[in-house]
Amino acid sequence: MQLIILYNTFIRDFRKQKKRITLTLIALAWGTISIMLLLAFGEGLHQQLSINQKGTGENIGILWSGQTTKAYRGMGKGRRIWLYKEDPEYLAAQIPEIETIGGEYSRWGVQIRYQDKVLNEHVTGIPPCYREIRNHIPQEGGRMINRIDMDEKRRVVFLGSNLKKRMFEDEDPIGKQILLNEIPFTVIGIMIEKIQMGNYEGMDEDVAAIPATTFKAIFGDLYLDYIVYRAYHPDQMAEIEKKIYRALGVKYNFDPTDDRAISIWDIASSSREFNNMMLGIKIFLGIIGFLTLLVAGVGVANIMYVSIKERTREIGIKMAVGARKSLILYQFLVEALIITFSGGFLGMSLSYILTEGFKRLPLENQVLDFMGRPTVSLEIGLVVITILGILGLVSGIFPAMRAASTNPVESLRYE
C-alpha cells in the first residue's frame, strides 16, 4: 500500500507536469545514450585493437643483434654481436621461463615468379613453432611448415594472405610451383587473414615464409635476423629479458648491462601500455558522457523542487497525521530515483538497439577493422546504472531534504 501511495503520487505528479517530466526523461535518456554509446565505442575499439594486436603474437618478445657500447674483458666497444642458429636452443636450455623459442632469417627483394607474374618480395626463413608464437596459421586446405620440412630442407613456401592475392588472385595456389630467385618452391599453405598492429619487419600478410634450414642452405646467411620467444606468463617477460642478456653476455662476451649489445622488443609490455591507454580513452569518453548526463540530473533536481513546492500542503497533511521526516525524505528520494531510472532505462534500451543494429550492418571495410564495432558489455551497463543511481540520489537528496524540513503548520496554511 505504501508503494501504491508512492506510485499514485508519482502518477498524479506525472499528469500534472507531463511536459516537464517528459522533457527530463528525454534529457536523461539522451545522456544515458551518449554515455552508453561512447563507452560502447570505446569497448568496441578496445576489443578490435586487442584482436589486431594479437595478430603478431601474445606474450612474445623479439630479439635481434646489436653493437656493444661498453668495453668488456679487454674488448673495446662497438663490437657487433650476431645471433646464430644455435642460439634459440641455447637460450631455451638456459631460461626455463621460455615456453617456445625460434630463430628467423629475413631477406627483402627476393624475386618471386609465378607463370608470367614477377614480384619482388620479403622472404623469411622460419621454424614450425611460428604457427603458435607468431600466429602463422594456415587457411583450410593448406598447412604450415613442419618439422620434416625443416629436417629435409624442403623447398616449400607458406604465403601471406595478401601476397597470395597479388600473385594468384582467385586461383587456388596449394600445390602450385613458384620460383624464388629462380628456384622452384611448392606452395603448401596460405596464412589466415589477420590484422596486425605491431610488426618488426613488414606485415605477415605480405611475406613468403620458407623453412629456416632451406633458407640458410639457399641464401647462405650466417646469422639469424631475429629470435622470437614466448613466455609462459606475461609477468615473466622482464625476468626472461634479464636472463637473455646474462646468457648471451656469457656466450658472446659482452657486459650483461650493455643494453645495446642486443635488442629486445617486449610486445607484452607494449600491450600493457596499450591497455592503460585504452583505459584512459574509456575514462575520457565516460567523463564526456557523464557530463551530458549531469545536465539531465539538474533537470531532475529542478522537477523535484517544483514538485515539492506544489505539494507543500500534502507534505503538511502527512506530517499532521504522523509522518516522520524520514518518510517524507524517502518519498521524494524514491521519486527522483524513479524518474532517473526510467529515463536511464529508456536510454539504455535505445543504445542497446542502436549498437545491435550497428553490429548487424553489413559493413566490411578497413575502418571497421581498426575502429571495431560498438559493444555494450555488462560492465558498461553496471557503470551506467551506478552513475544513474548516484545522479538520482544527488539530484533527489537536496529537494527531499527540503521537503522533510517543511514546517507542517506553515505548509498547511500554504495555498
Place this chain on the structure above:
Amino acid sequence: MIIMHDIIKTYITGQVTFQALRGINLHIKKGEFVAIVGPSGSGKSTLMNIAGCLDIPTRGSYLLDGKQVSAFNSNQLAEIRNKKVGFVFQAFNLLPYATAYENVEVPLLFAGVNRRKRKERITRLLGQVGLAEKAANKPTEMSGGEMQRVAIARALANEPDIILADEPTGNLDSKSGQQIVNIFHELWKMGKTVLIITHDSNIAGRVERIIQLKDGQIENSHSPAAV
C-alpha cells in the same frame, strides 16, 4: 491530560516579531469537551497546533499525559500526532489524488498497521461516519460535509485520546455542520477528549466548557450556561 503552563509562542517574520500566545495557562481533563472561541488572530489555531504537537512553544511548559512535550524529538512528536491526537481542519486537508479509503489509510500506514487490520478499521470508521459506500470516491467527488466526515474518520484512525478540530464546520452549510457537531458529540460521549475551535454558537452551546481567547491570552473560561 493537557496541562499548559505559561506558554508563549513568538513568530519572527523578517524584522517583525509577533507574539501569538502570551502566557497561556490551561488545564484540560481527560474526557472533557472544550470549545475555544475568540476573534481571528487571537491565537486559537496556534494554541491548537501546540496542543497537537504540530508546533512547539517558544517558552513555557506543556505536559501531555504527564510528559514534558519539549523533551520529545521530531520522531516522537510525529508518533504523538499519529497515535495520540487526531486533527480535523476547516479546509479538510485530504489528499486530493487519493480515495476516501486511502485518505483514512494514511495514518494507519504511518503506524505500520497490517493490511487486514487496516481494512477492518477503515471500513468500520467510514461506516461510523456514514460514508461506507463512498470509500472509492475521491475528495473531488464528495460534498464538503462528506469530505469533513472522511477527515474525521482519518483523525480517528489510530484511536487517539484527543480530537483537535480547527473550525470544522467553518466551510460547511448548517445541515452538514450539524451532522459534524453530532459526530463530535458522540465521540465525546464515547470518552474522547474533544477540543474544538469554533465561531459556531451551535457547537459552543453543546460543550462542557468554553475558553475565550483574546490577544494571545485566555480572557475567560466558563461553562456555556454562563454565556
